[in-house]
Amino acid sequence: MMVQNASDLLIKPLENFRKEQIGFTKERKKKFEKDGEKFYSMLDRHLHLSSKKKESQLQEADLQVDKERHNFFESSLEYVYQIQEVQESKKFSIVEPVLAFLHSLFTYNNLTVELTQDFLPYKQQLQLSLQNTRNHFSSTREELEDLKKRMKEAPLTCKLPGQPTIEGYLYTQEKWALGISWVKYYCQYEKEAKTLRMTPIDQKPGAKQGTLDLTLKSCVRRKTDSIDKRFCFDIETNERSGTITLQALSEANRRLWMEAMDGKEPIYHSPITKQEEMELNEVGFKFVRKCINAVETKGITTEGVYRTVGSNIQVQKLLNAFFDPKCPGDVDLQSGDWDIKTITSSLKFYLRNLSEPVMTYKLHKELVLAAKSENLDYRLGAIHALVYKLPDKNREMLELLIQHLVNVCEHSRENLMSPSNMGVIFGPTLMRAQEDTVAAMMNIKFQNIVVEILIEHFGKIYSGPPEDPTAPPVPPPRVAARRHKPITISKRPLRERPVFFGASVEESAGDCDGVPKPRSHGDKPVITRPPVRPPDPPCRAPVPPKLEQRPDLIAGTAEEMPSSVVASRTKFFETASRRTGRSSSPQGRIPVDES
Template structure:
């Protein structure tokens, strides 16, 4: 009775502590969780000790009953017969029975001793490995598990006593309900799979998920400890959760019917319930939910059998899944073949040529790619129409979908530099969707040719917006050219007003023997050729003082900027053949600079920019030859 009471008391204490332990949150400190685990293990050990002692006592009592009653009776009869001096016949008749009884008694004692030794051995084995003492016909594993059950008002955890048979893959779950009178129905389930639950995906500890044939979806179970969960998973052939991308097969990442269905469903879901969400397509969803959605949609058994309109999938998960699918296609939507041509078209400064070239290249795409691109751009146009609510303009969409729809075949530094032009291509497609997809261009055999550059290249950021150009001053020889052009009724580039022509560098006339050329200073006042360091200093001074209305020389005489510029142009050496400056300098046209641009400091051995032409000074300037020699004389030699 004492050991029975002790067993019941220890059992009640252990299960109450186990219930409190399982309700601990995984967000508590690790030291508190470890202390709780040690306390539970200690109580479990005490409970096992009490249960084994109780079972051992019951076994001892049951076995001792077999001889503790019979032996006194036999002694009493023997004494009685001896005492009464029964007759010899009666004694002889009782002697065989007595011998047989003694033999049986000895066998019973021997059996008791052997059984006690086996029980001692079983006690030791039970303490070392509780599940190694299973007899044939018993379940592979059994014990208590908690099951997560979802209700209308929340989630509850119900305690079950579970028995699993590995060969038949059958799981029997018997509910343990503490309420009297409640119905306890046993569940018989057939196991399909078992996966360990990720630690960060649930608040409870020691959880794992199973799938059964009888129930749809997964069933979340909670074991009593980490070791207990490991034993259950080993018995059920459990697997670790998937942390990498689920889509690895090449055929799953093609523009096939399932892919089009997935894109259309995502677009429909976004336009139905999330088109006004702030930062749509910019905010990223949970990676776990994205992989779960892609696994469910691209399941080979039932592809496309996912309802994106349900509340299980939020907008961030849907948009991230759509971007993941487009980004992981074996070939981007706008193909590797046309990538270089699209980037070159986006780099053009001529907006009309840029639009026409992209228009022509869109219709060079394969039919499936063009259909997918039209579907996506139409959707992005609809999203950008609600930019006041979602704050997603065409430029923002270009930043997001540029690398997604266009990507280089190899990740190089040049490909990284071209990302901004990929964004521009998508931005153009969104802003000019109506024109591009109204029909193919008139001539799709070749993209439009950009017009030849007549005016000087103006350095400006590549953008889509058409803003009026600001007036920019022209320095160096441009002042003389502009003044001469105004007098002669010509354009700054040297051509007539009828048709602009690029500048041609005129050849200098041969020097006349014994005389100076008209319009040029005398030979003794003409500056001598200078070295490269002197020319670099000369260019620096011209750039620093080119924007001032008047320049004062070293001797204090003020000269006009036009005459000084013309004189300094004559000092520059002839350009070296085959060497051009930056892009746009080979045509001999100087680049105008805006008021806000910082002048570029030219240092040796970099040569100053070449003059646009060496034509004679206009006639009106030749009427004042007295200023020309003075200019050369007044120029300090240190310049």
């Protein structure tokens, strides 16, 4: 009976607990590992899809990833739930068989009553503890079920104390000498300290790269059309110069990372939107002077100054900060926060986006016409006079800019910026056309010439206004080229436009004495265009005798004649054509050889 009780009350219950509870937990673990491997392999394939693929393919891939993520999520929750159940149930599932065995042992053993009485208090206390433990297990199980339900409805909303604000896998764009690669990291971000810890995954043997601890400065979502990958965002850190491009696992995951990092959306529009900020006001002059001082102080010898373009994001930051309505102009351009490319690009952006260019739409046409002149003295004098027709603010701003460009060109050996280069850069900026037409595009080179002349002759132009600024110098007379009048086919009556049949156009266009001037080439008439000459006294070439005998055929056009006369006239010209061997027309066309 003792052996049987040991088997029934102790060994079998423990074996059942191991097979049912622990065995079931191991199966849950295998399912969890299998679903996790399947999910992460599909996630890797999904992240390497190009954003250039069709939207239907991308949506199908997203649905597959979401399905596998849901399965992995379910499997992980079931596995954690099963582990918790085993941990709690073993507290009574193991102790109860031992207690039952001991109870049977003391019952069926020939022990004394004193021993039984000594064991009774401990047994009662143990039974009470077991009942309390069972009750605690039931309440804990209900809490776990409620937590499981809440996690299914809103994942990643519960943050444990002492843990990072957000953590997970991110891909980082690494630039190498031979191209770009994407490296997988496990990242942990603490919002209060703004610290980002990046641990590389699948690190190659022998690699020296370890865990990176970075301090976050800013976070901006990456524009969709600016990169081939999806779900990307850029961060700036104190430890690394430039931006670091990161790729999240999905759009929802990127949104969570950006929310934790206080990320911002990229700027799509112009940072200056108010009309008063687009004028030549006090803030605008202050901005231009600060930009000029910064360039002449620390960047006038930089190669390609004003030709190289700065970062659009940095330009927008500078303009937003300088033209902030709360504190306009409160930006120090001499500090190390702004490089020369950003300052020069911001200056060009401001001048290019004025509501009216510095050299005004009103004088645009006159300046272009002056630049088109081939006479250099007239071109300089005309531009000199037109500069002093500008409004006072525009002329002051133009003088400020041209003086600066002169200073830049004086260092052309270092910065490789000549007056012609400056004209190409600032021509369309300072005197852009009011409308974007083909003619305006053709005039861009003349805009460049105007700026080049202002730079080369700055001393003369700004030494003082011309003697009579209201009247630009008269352009020199141009010798008109001899042009030939084009031959046109007129529909006038033949009487008004007589020609010889059987002769070329030159022969019929002779002098008034009726003597033709033949100018043929072989047997074929040569048709040329007579030069332009002063009109001669009215004269008429003689009409052929056969035409004089038939006034009804040359009295008017075909539209003015009756049908019988038109038929006679047509027959007459066909007969004349057969006799002369040339093609004739009743409408008075010029006879030409059809061969």
